Amino acid sequence: MAEYQLRRTLLYVPGNMPSMLQNIPLFQCDGVIIDLEDAVPLSEKDAARILVKRYLESYKERNKEILVRINGLDTKWALDDLKAILPGIPDGIRLPKADTPEIVERLDTLLTEYEEELGLELGFFKILPSIETAQAVINATAIARASPRLIGLAFGAEDYTATMEINRTKGGEELFNARMNVLWAAKAAGIQAIDSIFSDVNDMEALRVETELIKRLGFTGKCLVNPRQTDVIHEVFAPKQDEIDYALQVMEAIKRAREMGTGVISLKGKMVDMPVVIRSARVLRTARAHGMVDIIINEEDIHGAE
Amino acid sequence: MALNSLGRQIPESFAGKKLVPYSDPWSLQPHAERSTRAIRRLSHNGSKLVGGLREAIIASGLKDGMTISTHHSLRNGDQLLNDLVKEIDALGIRDIKIASTSIHIVHAELIPYIRKGVITGFECGVNGPIGELVSKGELDCPIVVRSHGGRARSLITGEIPVDVAFLAAPYCDEYGNFNGYYGPSACGSLGYAQVDAQHAHKVVAVTDNLVPFPAVPVGIPQSVVDFVAQVPKLGDPKKIVSTTTRITTDPIGLQIAKYAALVMESSGYVKDGFSFQTGTGGISLAVAENVRAIMRKGKVKGSFGCGGITGNFVDMLEEGLFEALFDVQCFDLRAVESIGRNQKHVEMTAGTYANPFNCGSVVNRLDCAILSATEVDVNFNVNVNTESMGYLLHNTGGHCDVAAGAKVSIVVAPSIRGRLPIVRDAVTTITTPGETVGVIVTERGIAVNDNLPELKAELIRRHAPVKDIHQLRDEIYAVTGVPKPIEFEDKVVALIEYRDGSIIDVVRQVRA
Structure with missing residues (x-):
């Protein structure tokens, strides 16, 4: 498993709106995606790029993950976007229209060049590719393994339904196969799967239903368009009290097991081994993010000391 | 000039009256008898109907140099005061002081009459252009800004003798019984007018809706009303009450509301017997909605809700979350409908609500109150009167009364408005002393006054973003920079009176 980072909520913030950018530190989401692509009208591409550059330079004490959605690599703006924003050290790039592994590889190469230039550790900049076309859904397995920089696959249902020439419904039946493909590809590659935005900001009940669905399927987070x-999304992803209680027992049990020199132990008649420990650690870290427990889970607690 | 205890320069006198500088919220004691007025006897079976406004003015005996009042329950829909001043002018009467319960933007129509000398002073706060022009030195007319409680006090002690009160009466009979519940100009509670009805030397009920005797329920009784005047229209119903008051959808506002609710929950007061006041702005309503959820969840049976009442509060009453509502003013249609039919929705006079000089006002019984702010400083002082240009634009309302009364007064404000920092080194004008302000809630953090150490500890225990107020100011200044101070002339154009009658601050003319 890759390093554990909560990404229940990734909020899109338009790159051309100073008032929204200024509030990034205040939003309660796990991360933001500053958007230079679809949210920015063609006439404001340059202005937004400069604004985001300045914002990143001034935002020193960060309290959440910062991704920037650049314009697609096939547009005339993408290289200027990277040049402007990477010196501001975002955590990563949300790559739109990542239809093939080659597109991801190309971004990987560009990022490597910038890391050398900026004196950053190789692999510092992460990539979150958008799986938002029929082609990308088919290529998802290869895309998920295209670069070690990948933190996850992000499903983009709005563009996907457009390329499928269908309408998106609140029930979401039309998205089922695509979502599963993205999930399988991400899970097989050991990275996260992030679901699409839900665009009706006034229908919290439907948002809750959709979030419950995608959580059951295996997504670890969701993009959103409004803080x-x-x-609602955090509530859905919040662990239940009995899950937390059980996870605490698991961590205690595995600690005892290791003291006895074994990696497997029985808890209330059920076997506790590595997958159970990893799941429990995830529950407790999520619970901590919700303020439900104070316990801090280290890598050593999960994997044991060498 | 004398310095008051908050370091503000207060002149010896203003508009011919000697001033008492503010020292603290509690110690000033009244040394007065209750104001008196002549007892009169209406001739047996005499009629009170005098005709229109002009006839009422003549009948009341209004003369040069006198003081009149109106109530502001019709808010920005009020037409009465404007019509009244036009008639006063037409009768050739000059040098009138206005001691209404508040002045709204709609009363900008009075400006020509101030220039003409018909109106020569305001014994009450003003909202809007009159204050702006006075601040700029373009209009010469002394203003004394009073809180709701302070204004009631000034009539009850006789400091401000109102010669004639012209009270808008939305549902009125020919013998002067009236209420605000029904009719085309229905406004609900007449809480502010109650004080004038009891203390003005002459009382005129002005109605656009004369109904057969008796107009019941009786809000203001026939026994205190001298005359009844009829007008075609008291005001614009659309502006008297809002059809809806809306909860904010702004994410920053909602964040502030969430923190404010957390503060209340952490205060330990949200339990059976809980009492609460909130404003009618979008954030305040969002706080109320959060409190409602907390009360429901904890099955809390509250004691009372108070202040300006909205439909949201009515819902909480009807849901059984509160035993009663004390209503000094209705803010929307649903509040008006409720007060006309529900005995648990009680009309409260401004004196009972907030006057500091009586045997205990309702604000003293408040556990938690939500208040707004234009500016806050590092000593927790709050300004709601003057805006960023230094102009007097807003009346105090119940701000300093409620802050003094409530056990936990919570000021909610965004940390930045436009480019302006809201938490600052010093506020332009002190409306409410920091000593009476418990908590400042912004989206960037919560600052707790040192006089509430237990609340602060509990908030920290709950992982709330508690910050020292200086740290909060610094974080905001880091975004906005430090604004250049506004430059003022020496001339004092308005007083900010504290609820006890001492002078907490003054407004000076802004340098052009």
Whole structure:
């Protein structure tokens, strides 16, 4: 498993709106995606790029993950976007229209060049590719393994339904196969799967239903278009009290097991081994993010000391 | 000039009256008898109907140099004061002081009459252009800004003798019984007018809706009303009450509301017997909605809700979350409908609500109150009167009364408005002293006054973003920079009176 980072909520912030950018430190989401692509009209591409550059330079004490959605690599703006924003040290790039592994590889190469230039550790900049076309869904397995920089696959249902020439419904039946393909590809590659935005910001009930669905399927987070959606999504992803209680027992049991020199132990008649420990660690870290427990889970607690 | 205890320069006198500089919220004691007025006897079966406004003015005996009042329950829909001043002018009467319960933007129509000398002073706060022009030195007319409680006090002690009160009466009979519940100009509670009805030397009920005797329920009784005047229209119903008051959808506002609710939950007061006041702005309503959820969840049976009442509060009453609502003013249609039919929705006079000089006002019984702010400083002082240009644009309302009364007064404000920092080194004008302000809630953090150490500890225990107020100011200044101070002339154009009658601050003319 890759390093554990909560990404329940990734909020899109338009790159051309100073008032929204200024509030990034205040939003309660796990991360933001500053958008230079679809949210920015063609006439404001340059202005937004400069604004985001300045913002990143001034935002020193960060309290959440910062991704920037650049314009697609096939557009005339993409290289200028990277040149402007990477010196501001975002955590990563949300890559739109990542239809093939080659597109991801190309970004990987560009990022490597910037890391050398900026004196950053190789692999510093992460990539979150958008799986948002029929082609990308088919290529998802290869895309998920295209670069070690990948933190996950992000499903983009709005563009996907457009390329499928269908309408998106609140029930989401039309997205089922695509979502599963993205999930399988991500899970097989050991990275996260992030679900699409839900665009009706006034229908919190439908947002809740959709979030419950995608959580059951295996997604670890969701993109959102309005900070008001954060609470609902966090509530859905919040662990239940009995899950937390069980996870605490698991961590205690595995600690005892290791003291006895074994990696497997029985808890209330059920076997506790590595997958159970990893799941429990995830529950407790999520619970901590919700303020439900104070316990801090280290890598050593999960994997044991060498 | 004398310095008051908050370091503000207060002149010896203003508009011919000697001033008492503010020292603290509690110690000033009244040394007065209750104001008196002549007892009169209406001739047996005499009629009170005098005709229109002009006839009422003549009948009341209004003369040069006198003081009149109106109530502001019709808010920005009020037409009465404007019509009244036009008639006063037409009768050739000059040098009138206005001691209404508040002045709204709609009363900008009075400006020509101030220039003409018909109106020569305001014994009440003003919202809007009149204050702006006075601040700029373009209009010469002394203003004394009073809180709701302070204004009631000034009539009850007789400091401000109101010669004639012209009270808008939305549902009125020919013998002067009236209420605000029904009719085309229905406004609900007449809480502010109650004080004038009891203390003005002459009382005129002005109605656009004369109904057969008796107009019941009786809000203001026939026994205190001298005359009844009829007008075609008291005001614009659309502006008297809002059809809806809306909860904010702004994410920053919602964040502030969430923190404010956390503060209340952490205060330990949200339990059976809980009492609460909130404003009618979008954030305040969002706080109320959060409190409602907390009360429901904890099955809390509250004691009372108070202040300006909205439909949201009515819902909480009807849901059984509160035993009663004390209503000094209705803010929307649903509040008006409720007060006309529900005995648990009680009309409260401004004196009962907030006057500091009586045997205990309702604000003293408040556990938690939500208040707004234009500016806050590092000593927790709050300004709601003057805006960023230094102009007097807003009346105090119940701000300093409620802050003094409530056990936990919570000021909610965004940390930045436009480019302006809201938490600052010093506020332009002190409306409410920091000593009476418990908590400042912004989206960037929560600052707790040192006089509430237990609340601070509990908030920290709950992982709330508690910050020292200086740290909060610094974080905001880091975004906005430090604004250049506004430059003022020496001339004092308005007083900010504290609820006890001492002078907490003054407004000076802004340098051009």
